[in-house]
Every structure is written in structure tokens, then in C-alpha cells.
Amino acid sequence: MSMEPAPRATRRGGGTPGVGPITRHRILEVALEMIDRDGVESLSMRRLGKALDRDPMTLYRHAPNKAALLDGVAEKVLDQLEIDAGGQFEVDGSDWVAQLRSVARGFRRLALDHPNVVPLLVTRPLSTPLGLRPLGTLRPLEAVLSLLTRAGFTDTEAxxxxxxxxxxxxxxxxxxxxxxxxxxxETDDLLRLGLHRLPIGDFPLLRGLAPVLAAYDGEAELERGLDILFAGLTATLTDPDGAAA
Structure with a gap:
């Protein structure tokens, strides 16, 4: 009687565990999926290896530690931010304002798409000197500087x-x-926001703003803030004739 070899175990979706190339792109892709789903704290080399059907030790060839993995995820997300740094703009025109407004909207979209990644984009870089940060996280800075200097601003103004x-x-x-x-x-804005807990005598204005706070619109607030910011920058960085100050 002939004995058939036992079939090799397969992972969900077919294929043999641990077989086939594993790339940095794929590692970061799955790491981002895990962070999006469960938060930054959920990510570990062990769990990532399990998700990829790989021995966690094989992942260290692509990311030497968790810190490098988190930096890679931040780079992957920021790589989606579109900045037209190669165009020609005028300081006295609205082109540079329109471009930066588009950058701001794109950054907000990325943040809303990946809220669990926001700490990696906003607060984590502050703990690292500029020259030691991952190159991918510095490219938006370089691109915006390039955009603005093409518009006529000095390097310092940019x-x-x-x-x-x-x-x-x-x-x-x-x-x-x-x-x-x-x-x-709750239907009462004061109760919905918990502002009823504040002493009336100490915070009358804040309590009175309950309806405004409850009606918060992130998109509208972004546009309102950008209007104020760009109006101030234009007035500060250009003279009445439109030339750089």
C-alpha cells in the first residue's frame, strides 16, 4: 500500500505559510492595516509576523525594531500627500494659496482616513531632531519650501x-x-458636552458657547482657519505692490 504524503498546511485564502517573497512594502501595508484597526499599541513584531504568516525574526531584515516600523508607517501615509512643488507661482497671485489650501485639505483627509496614525504624524516627530527623522517625513517640508520659493518667497519666509x-x-x-x-x-447641548459641570461663575462664556461647540464642523473650521491664516501671511509677507517684503 502506498502512502500519500501529508498535505502541507495552508493559510486562509490558500498558499503555503511563509512561502513567497516578503517585501518592505507589504510589511508596512499590513502594519498600517493593524494600526488602523486596533491602534498603535496593538502593533508588535510578533503580531505582525502572525498576520503575514512569517516568523517575526524574518521581519527584522526590513525593520530593525518597532520604532523603525512606526517610522515606516508614517512615511507610507505621508507619501500619499500630494504637493505640486514644480509649478510656477506668483507671490501677488493666489496660486500659492490655492496650492497650500489643497495640501491642507489633503493632510486632513489622511488624518481622518488614518486617525490612529495621527500621533505618528503630529507628536512623534517632535521627539526626534529634524536631521534624524525618517526622510519620507521630511519630504512634505522640502516640497512646500520648494513650492513657496518658486512663488517668490525667500527661503526664510517659506x-x-x-x-x-x-x-x-x-x-x-x-x-x-x-x-x-x-x-x-442628550438633546441639550450643555449636557451633551458635559459643560454643566463647570462652575457658572467661572466659565460663563464657555458655557454660553455650548450650541456652537456642539455644532462643530471640522471641514468648515479648517477652511475658516485657512482663510485667516493666509490673509495674515499675505499681509505680512508682501507689500501693497505684491512684492515680497
Whole structure:
């Protein structure tokens, strides 16, 4: 009687576990999926290896540690941010404003698509000196500087504009993603937001703004903030004739 060899175990969806090439792109893709689903804290080399049907030790060839893996995820997300740094713009025109407005909207979309990645984009870079950050996280900075210097701003002015824009954007994103509602079943705005807990005598203005706070619209707030920011930048960085100050 002939003995048939035992079939090899297969993973869900077919195929043999651990067989076939594993690439950095695929590793980061799955890592991003895990973070999107369960948060940054859920990611580990062991869990990632299991998701990829690989021995976790094989992943270290592509990412030496979890920190490098998180940096790679941040680079992967930021790589989706479109910035037209090669165009020709005028300081006294609206082209550079329109381009930066598009960048701001794109950054917000990425944040809303990947809210669990926002700490990697906004707060994590602050713990690392600029020159030691992953190159992919610096490319938006270089692209915006290129866009603005092509528009006629000096290098220093371009840096000021970048800092003002992304300082506002980072604050806006963190504010938009935070939980504002304490009791969503309540119809009274003061109760929904928990503002009834504040002493009336100490916070009369804040309590009075309950309807406005409850009607928060992230998209509208972004546009309103950009209007104020660009109006101020235009007035500060250009003279009445439209030439760079």
C-alpha cells in the first residue's frame, strides 16, 4: 500500500505559510492595516509576523525594531500627500494659496482616513531632531519650501509659512479628532458636552458657547482657519505692490 504524503498546511485564502517573497512594502501595508484597526499599541513584531504568516525574526531584515516600523508607517501615509512643488507661482497671485489650501485639505483627509496614525504624524516627530527623522517625513517640508520659493518667497519666509501652516494643521487635526460629546443621547447641548459641570461663575462664556461647540464642523473650521491664516501671511509677507517684503 502506498502512502500519500501529508498535505502541507495552508493559510486562509490558500498558499503555503511563509512561502513567497516578503517585501518592505507589504510589511508596512499590513502594519498600517493593524494600526488602523486596533491602534498603535496593538502593533508588535510578533503580531505582525502572525498576520503575514512569517516568523517575526524574518521581519527584522526590513525593520530593525518597532520604532523603525512606526517610522515606516508614517512615511507610507505621508507619501500619499500630494504637493505640486514644480509649478510656477506668483507671490501677488493666489496660486500659492490655492496650492497650500489643497495640501491642507489633503493632510486632513489622511488624518481622518488614518486617525490612529495621527500621533505618528503630529507628536512623534517632535521627539526626534529634524536631521534624524525618517526622510519620507521630511519630504512634505522640502516640497512646500520648494513650492513657496518658486512663488517668490525667500527661503526664510517659506519656512515661516510652512511652520504657520502645519502648526495650525496639527492643532486642528488633534482638535477635530478628540471626543467632544460626553452624553450623545442628550438633546441639550450643555449636557451633551458635559459643560454643566463647570462652575457658572467661572466659565460663563464657555458655557454660553455650548450650541456652537456642539455644532462643530471640522471641514468648515479648517477652511475658516485657512482663510485667516493666509490673509495674515499675505499681509505680512508682501507689500501693497505684491512684492515680497
Amino acid at each position: 519656512l515661516h509659512v510652512y511652520r504657520a501652516l502645519f502648526g495650525f494643521l496639527n492643532g486642528h487635526i488633534l482638535n477635530e479628532l478628540q471626543e467632544l460629546v460626553e452624553r450623545p443621547e
